Every structure is written in structure tokens, then in C-alpha cells.
Amino acid sequence: MTGLTYPDIEAASARIAGRVRPMTVAPAGEDGLFFALEFMQHTGTFKARGAQNFIQAHLAEGTFPEAGVTIASGGNAGLACAWAARVAKVPATVFLPTTAPSVKVERLRSYGARVELGGSEFAEAAAACQEFVESSGALASHAYDHPLIAAGAGTLMTEILAQVPDLDTVVVSVGGGGLFAGIATAATHHGVRTVAVEPENCRALNAAIEADEPVDVTVDSVAADSLGARRATPLALEAARSDLVTSVLVSDNAIVEARQRLWDEHRLAVEHAAATALAGVSGHDGESVSDGRTVCGYVPAEGEKVCVVLCGANMSLGDL
Known part of the structure; x- marks a missing residue:
């Protein structure tokens, strides 16, 4: 399978124009931090x-x-x-x-x-x-492993850049890698860094990068209902080979805390998969995990403009 290209995403943008809700990007109230409110999309996630x-x-x-x-x-x-x-x-x-x-x-x-x-x-x-x-x-069709699916997801990035043209970094949670492949392909084309965030025990992309090929991983996380893929796609691994891509692992505690923070501070009710992205930049670094790796969040530089993709909100409010 060949890698995804930016023209694939441009074609997808033309194809779905007027059929999906336009992206809303909102300042998060912290210098240089933005939220992409894709959980407001039709059906509640970017998958539309x-x-x-x-x-x-x-x-x-x-x-x-x-x-x-x-x-x-x-x-x-x-x-x-x-x-x-x-x-x-x-x-x-x-x-x-x-x-x-x-x-x-x-x-x-x-x-x-x-x-x-x-x-x-x-x-x-x-x-x-x-x-x-x-x-x-x-x-x-497939939940994430198809060029047309990934290209459609990538249209999200073009809409973010239309609103924040001087963006430095986009942060996205990763399951099987369809959203990541699309976003990273578009971001790399525009010279924007992509931070790929995964739960420490649902690390399909991180493991693929480590092995330089898709490999099976265990699936055990509070966000597994959306991010619980056993292996990343070849499209995702190809997109991850860019020097502009950074892989980050976070703990379930960090995900739960980020989700609560989104509600307490912003009144945004999202699913754990969406909160996983914020957990990657919320300062939950230095937590050890069982196999010796360290869970480290991405730390933006001073003045860096960062957009966190809040990808979905399909959960019961009773779970919040």
C-alpha cells in the first residue's frame, strides 16, 4: 500500500464540501493553545x-x-x-x-x-x-484502514490551518491511525509538527515506530473503546516516518484527569479518546510504566501555537 498524499486530502475536501460541519477552532484560554472542536461533527466524531x-x-x-x-x-x-x-x-x-x-x-x-x-x-x-x-x-469499509477514510479525516487539518495559519503543532490521539495518517500527512505538507498521543497500554503506533513495521499490541485502557486497535495501519506508520512527527504515551490517570479538566475548566464533555490528546500536553510527565518506558507529555516551547484535536464525544453523560 502506498502512502497517503496531500492531493488525496485535497480531493477528499472537494468531495465532502457541504456534507460535513465546518471545523470550529477555539482558543483554550492559555497562551498559544487552541482546541479543534471536532466532537461537534455529525455523529459526534471526526469519523463522519x-x-x-x-x-x-x-x-x-x-x-x-x-x-x-x-x-x-x-x-x-x-x-x-x-x-x-x-x-x-x-x-x-x-x-x-x-x-x-x-x-x-x-x-x-x-x-x-x-x-x-x-x-x-x-x-x-x-x-x-x-x-x-x-x-x-x-x-x-473500515474504521480506519483505508486511504479514502484517512484522506477524509485529513480534511480536518486543512480546516484548522484555514483558521490558525501560523500553527506550529497539532496534537491528536491515535488508535489504529486513520485520523493520525490524514492529519500528519496534511500537517507535514504544511511544515506543521504532529504529536501522536496514545494510552500506554494501547500503543499500536508507538510500537510500530519502534519495530519499523505494524505489530500486534495489547489493548487495555480506559480509552480502548475508541483507541483499542491491536495494530496500526501501514498508512499511519508511513506518515509517522516524518521528522515532524512525535510519539507520546500517557497513562489512564492522565487521560481521566484531562477529561475532567475539559469539563471543569471549559464545560466540554468529550469521550476518553478525545481527552487522550490533551493528556499528551497537560504536564503528566515522569510517570513510570511496567515495562520500563516513561510516560512523558509533549512540552511546547515558549510562544509555540498548539492545537489539540478533540475528536469525539460519544459517551454517556453518566460516565463523566
Whole structure:
């Protein structure tokens, strides 16, 4: 698989224009710090961008099957796929693990998608989805591992730069790497640094960088429902090879504290995956982890302009 290119993101921007909510970037109240409020996007996460790009591209090319689109997703990507399919008036079937939050399952059904629950992990839902593709001829989408999905996510970065053209650094949480691949590709094109933040026990991209190839990792984090990929995509690893990319690991305690900080100080209610990005720059450094690595936050230089991507807010308010 070749790497993602900036022209791919430009094409995605044109394809989804008017189909997604424009990015809102807000000052965080600290010098040089901004929040990208992507949790206000349709379906509550950035995933709407990739889903729109994927479906619209296939419709335009005449390659959309009668059986519709299908996806295996822990929740957010499935919501985006179901929503984009409803907008396009095409069928969608979504496969999820039984551990998916009930709020996401209920919303999926509200979008008119057929929902199939099975297995406790994403890999099991993915296997069931593949069987469905083979038996029905449905178009297989993916939560993050597809160039059209990653390119759609990357449009977020072009909108951030339109509002903060002199941005130095963008900070993004990472699961399988679709959002990261898109953002880092666009950021690198414009000479902007990307800080990739992962939970210490969901470190798919960090491990891939270390091994110089995608490898399986354990998944154990408070943010695992959105960031719990067992391995990063080749697209993400390719994007991470830029000198402008920094990989950061954070503890679950740091994630929970960052999420609480967003609520207490800004009245922003987001899911743990979104708070993971802020945890990467919130000063939670020097915490040891079990295998000897040190969890260190990214420390901006004086005068550095930093934008933290708050990528989603699909959770129960009772969990806040």
C-alpha cells in the first residue's frame, strides 16, 4: 500500500464540501493553545468525514453495490458509516463487538442501519463483517484502514490551518491511525509538527515506530473503546516516518484527569479518546510504566501555537 498524499486530502475536501460541519477552532484560554472542536461533527466524531469521502467516492465511480456498505466498528466509525449511508439513501450493515457502549448501538439503529453484535473484541466483529462481504457482495469499509477514510479525516487539518495559519503543532490521539495518517500527512505538507498521543497500554503506533513495521499490541485502557486497535495501519506508520512527527504515551490517570479538566475548566464533555490528546500536553510527565518506558507529555516551547484535536464525544453523560 502506498502512502497517503496531500492531493488525496485535497480531493477528499472537494468531495465532502457541504456534507460535513465546518471545523470550529477555539482558543483554550492559555497562551498559544487552541482546541479543534471536532466532537461537534455529525455523529459526534471526526469519523463522519471519512465515511462521507468513502461512500461519495464509490457512488461517483459507479462502484457502489446493491447490497450496500458494511463495516466492523467499535462504535464511532459505524455511526459515521450508518449516517453517511442514510444521507446517501443506501443500505448499511454494521458489525460491533458486544462490548460496544449501548449509547452507540442505539444511535446506530436510529440511523436505520442493520446492527450485528458478536464477540468481545474488534477482531471478531471484523471477521464476521468479512464473511458478510463474501456472502452478500456488500462494499467493505473500515474504521480506519483505508486511504479514502484517512484522506477524509485529513480534511480536518486543512480546516484548522484555514483558521490558525501560523500553527506550529497539532496534537491528536491515535488508535489504529486513520485520523493520525490524514492529519500528519496534511500537517507535514504544511511544515506543521504532529504529536501522536496514545494510552500506554494501547500503543499500536508507538510500537510500530519502534519495530519499523505494524505489530500486534495489547489493548487495555480506559480509552480502548475508541483507541483499542491491536495494530496500526501501514498508512499511519508511513506518515509517522516524518521528522515532524512525535510519539507520546500517557497513562489512564492522565487521560481521566484531562477529561475532567475539559469539563471543569471549559464545560466540554468529550469521550476518553478525545481527552487522550490533551493528556499528551497537560504536564503528566515522569510517570513510570511496567515495562520500563516513561510516560512523558509533549512540552511546547515558549510562544509555540498548539492545537489539540478533540475528536469525539460519544459517551454517556453518566460516565463523566
